[in-house]
Amino acid sequence: MSAFVAIVKRDLTLALRRKNEVITSVFFFVVVAALFPLGIGPEMNTLRLVAPGILWVGALLASMLSLSRMFATDYADGTLEQMALSPNSLSLLVAAKILAHWLLSGLPLVLLAPILGLQFDLSANALWVLTLSLLLGTPVLSLIGAVGAALTLGVRGGDVLLSLLVLPLYVPALVFGAGAVQAEISGLGASAHLSVLAALVLVAAVFSPWASAASLRIALES
Amino acid sequence: MFSVSNLCCSRGEKRLFSGVSFSLQVGEYLHLEGDNGVGKTSLLRLACGLCPLEEGQICWQGQPVSENSDEFRANLAYLGHQLALKEDLTPLENLLSHASIAGRQLSLTDAKAALARLGLRGREHLPVRVLSQGQKRRTALARLVVSTAKLWILDEPFVALDPAAQNALSEVINAHLASQGMVLLTSHQAVSLAGQGRSYRLSA
Amino acid sequence: MIQKLFFYASPQNFYPLAGKLWPVFACLATGLTVWGLWLGMFVAPTDFQQGQGYRIIFVHVPASWMSMVIYLAMAFWALLGLTFNTRLSGMMTKALAPTGAICAFLSLWTGALWGKPMWGTWWVWDARLTSELILFFLYLGHIALTSAIDDPRRADKAGGILALVGALNVPVIYFSVKWWNTLHQGASVSLTKGSSMAQVMLEAMLIMGIAFWMYAVAMALYRVRSIILVRERHTQWVAELPEVKAQMTKNTAGGANA
Numbered sequence: 066m067s068a069f070v071a072i073v074k075r076d077l078t079l080a081l082r083r084k085n086e087v088i089t090s091v092f093f094f095v096v097v098a099a100l101f102p103l104g105i106g107p108e109m110n111t112l113r114l115v116a117p118g119i120l121w122v123g124a125l126l127a128s129m130l131s132l133s134r135m136f137a138t139d140y141a142d143g144t145l146e147q148m149a150l151s152p153n154s155l156s157l158l159v160a161a162k163i164l165a166h167w168l169l170s171g172l173p174l175v176l177l178a179p180i181l182g183l184q185f186d187l188s189a190n191a192l193w194v195l196t197l198s199l200l201l202g203t204p205v206l207s208l209i210g211a212v213g214a215a216l217t218l219g220v221r222g223g224d225v226l227l228s229l230l231v232l233p234l235y236v237p238a239l240v241f242g243a244g245a246v247q248a249e250i251s252g253l254g255a256s257a258h259l260s261v262l263a264a265l266v267l268v269a270a271v272f273s274p275w276a277s278a279a280s281l282r283i284a285l286e287s
Numbered sequence: 288m289f290s291v292s293n294l295c296c297s298r299g300e301k302r303l304f305s306g307v308s309f310s311l312q313v314g315e316y317l318h319l320e321g322d323n324g325v326g327k328t329s330l331l332r333l334a335c336g337l338c339p340l341e342e343g344q345i346c347w348q349g350q351p352v353s354e355n356s357d358e359f360r361a362n363l364a365y366l367g368h369q370l371a372l373k374e375d376l377t378p379l380e381n382l383l384s385h386a387s388i389a390g391r392q393l394s395l396t397d398a399k400a401a402l403a404r405l406g407l408r409g410r411e412h413l414p415v416r417v418l419s420q421g422q423k424r425r426t427a428l429a430r431l432v433v434s435t436a437k438l439w440i441l442d443e444p445f446v447a448l449d450p451a452a453q454n455a456l457s458e459v460i461n462a463h464l465a466s467q468g469m470v471l472l473t474s475h476q477a478v479s480l481a482g483q484g485r486s487y488r489l490s491a
Numbered sequence: 492m493i494q495k496l497f498f499y500a501s502p503q504n505f506y507p508l509a510g511k512l513w514p515v516f517a518c519l520a521t522g523l524t525v526w527g528l529w530l531g532m533f534v535a536p537t538d539f540q541q542g543q544g545y546r547i548i549f550v551h552v553p554a555s556w557m558s559m560v561i562y563l564a565m566a567f568w569a570l571l572g573l574t575f576n577t578r579l580s581g582m583m584t585k586a587l588a589p590t591g592a593i594c595a596f597l598s599l600w601t602g603a604l605w606g607k608p609m610w611g612t613w614w615v616w617d618a619r620l621t622s623e624l625i626l627f628f629l630y631l632g633h634i635a636l637t638s639a640i641d642d643p644r645r646a647d648k649a650g651g652i653l654a655l656v657g658a659l660n661v662p663v664i665y666f667s668v669k670w671w672n673t674l675h676q677g678a679s680v681s682l683t684k685g686s687s688m689a690q691v692m693l694e695a696m697l698i699m700g701i702a703f704w705m706y707a708v709a710m711a712l713y714r715v716r717s718i719i720l721v722r723e724r725h726t727q728w729v730a731e732l733p734e735v736k737a738q739m740t741k742n743t744a745g746g747a748n749a
Contacts, residue, residue, distance in 0.1 A: 067387050068387055068388045068389075068390060070387075071383075071384050071387030071388055072384075072388060074384070075373065075376070075380075075384045078375075078376065078380070079373060079375050079376065082375045083375060141369075142369055142370070142371060142372065142373065142374070143367060143368075143369025143370060143371035143372075144371045144372075144373065146337065146365070146367060146369065146371065147365070147371045147385065147388065147389070148388060149337060150335060150336070150337070150360055150363060150365055150389075151360060151388050151389045151390060152357045152358075152360040152361040152389070152390050153388065153389075153390050158388065212652070212656055216636060216649045216652060216653055217636065217639075220636070220639045220640055221639055222639055223639075226632075226635055226636060226639055229628065229631065229632045229635055230632040230635075230636060230653065232628065233625045233626075233628040233629050233632065233657075233660075233664065234656070234657070234660050234664075236625055236664050236667060236668065237660075237663045237664055237666075237667035240667040240668065240670065240671040241667060241670075244670070244671060261667075265663075272659075276652060276655075276656055279573075279652060280649065280652050283645055283648045283649055283652070284645070284649075285337055286337065286338050286339065286644075286645060287642050287645055299642070300725050339576075
């Protein structure tokens, strides 16, 4: 357990000493949320309709931007090797890295989303469901993204390849996340969507650290 | 205590070496020699368990490592070409976090003492990126001082160290050998350590 | 029996077996395609609503089926490869991927060709077509990953994990897209008017389905032979193959003449 805490603490300390990485993904989210209206037109009724999708896709892309960094620096400086040689299970250590990644890239998006939602004139209930859906959805994105990041470690053209690998797997989270907000807006209630999201988080939390650890070991072999 | 038998390794299509076997008892060290590119680093990584075995076996305390891998890793300290240091953390922070990840308890005083022993007193609180190459190496070596591992696998540990640091490192290794440790190392320089030592020449 | 399976797990032994089998599957595929297309194009009655254009389902539906079956086959080989660490499993996965991608692409393209005369648009966000599109991306991702990694062993293992993760996700993706589609009842057409289908139409589709399957097996076996030759090119047994020897003498003769 203390190894888990040590990794989270270390990653958070490192990120806070180089704040620009955290700020970049937050800034990207804000910019995307502003670009769509510029592309679609200022008509509020249209924007209100497309807001859940835009905000969710923006959060998804912002979260994906920071994925390649999850393991890359550790792989480059040899820390990943040491983690693989630790008597602690690599899946546990990877879970710690994923948690740290979510705290730095996912949680800020969750906190920022309601503010951006106001730009699209979403109701208070819709904003609440949006926040909740992102709170449940962004961990899924970090968890699934971790497998992709581990598979593409040190591979040529890794970043673009990572996006290609990971985006199809993001579709369920996107569908249920944005769908939850749309269901709330149309009065159908979001509880079903949020339950599915919660189930996705649980399943991903069980499988992803293990799959990512296996992929990391493969990357370390060469 | 630690033995490898019939190890082989291929890089791409080329077979680097095969049929490598040796063993280490308590208090012994093995100096792995060979020309550049013959596969010394690959052999060390194989011995650590970072690469899967195509042939042969690695045994710790008489059991194959695949059966008692947790115990093996708890008793293994590996220092490779990469230093495994976080540049934005201080040497002290690096040591402490590494010990936690490796599942070991390390007190602040012990960490400071280890850094001092390798000549880094007064630099414990600077970020690693401002240290010189030699000082970074010494920080990495401080991990060995505080480690409780019985088997040390070291890849070119003496590189980039000035004579004073080389002496300090030899002293650290000798102390380890004297207290029931084992060392497997590669080095292009001649190695003069106390304790039972053998050398093994790796050739294609 | 298990002994025999492990015997064929070696590329050296599988190579001649694949060489004998693929022509058989190719003939079956050709025969069944001819029969299925004859049934579909000439025997099956004109659909009362959709006219003659509907006949493209005899290519579209089998292609969709195969794109999913091939992905499952890839996941199966991946599981085998990761469990038993056999080289051949990775080669089979690599051999299957392009055929699967082609089936997925064919399914999408025929879906679009059907859509234009039927509903006036080249694309419709139907649950099945959208899932097919995502499956196509999964195939492309797999091919991209295995091509980007230089070390073949690492490429095999990474591709294996990706195939398994993808296979586990495909039902989730399909379910979520279906959910997404039913809530957005836009175009309420389904590609197969689910209710009652003439017996002949069903028969034709099944025959075409099996034909595609035979084709996929034939292509995979044929392709894996090339992959085996490339991967094992430094071994003795490859150097002694008659076709390799013939190529080598042709090369040296050509070189001598040039």
